Amino acid sequence: DQQVKQNSPSLSVQEGRISILNCDYTNSMFDYFLWYKKYPAEGPTFLISISSIKDKNEDGRFTVFLNKSAKHLSLHIVPSQPGDSAVYFCAASDGTSYGKLTFGQGTILTVHP
């Protein structure tokens, strides 16, 4: 039972363009959503998060959008840079589980110079 899904295993974009990574969830109890970035041979690092009371959160080149009615969130990276090439995981928490996160399968982003 995959409660958090990233349906695109990979995404390729040109440097300077926008990268859009998508994530869908099924559990309506999720109220906090996060994006993590992972380079090879390293652990995931926190990128950006959003609470369910908001529909948008922005941090520099990274913006996360949340559509609660559609149970969908997306991460926008503008402009994309080659150093953004990594695996991106979305994750969700239901707020009752002491920070336990449910992760999606990840999307491999490749940004070409």
Next chain:
Amino acid sequence: GAGVSQSPSNKVTEKGKDVELRCDPISGHTALYWYRQSLGQGLEFLIYFQGNSAPDKSGLPSDRFSAERTGGSVSTLTIQRTQQEDSAVYLCASIEGQGAVYGYTFGSGTRLTVV
């Protein structure tokens, strides 16, 4: 230490053998999590330790898996009688306090290969 340290970074073991994976969390972090990532899958929750409270073992996939945390610091994940489906990257994370979902610090993981 400055970060979460995991050892070994890579482990190849024969099917049926036992393995121990170690996690050294950030000093002072009271909460510790184990996750694993199988090929093509997301990170799967395994177990959670918080201070001296009883751990949440609800994510352990079978009774071949066990974990302990000694002295509220170092944690060891043990897999007995390893199977090929146990092959995965095992990740440890720690946070300060409780419920700080944004505050996970992950280690680099242990890549386990069961042959």
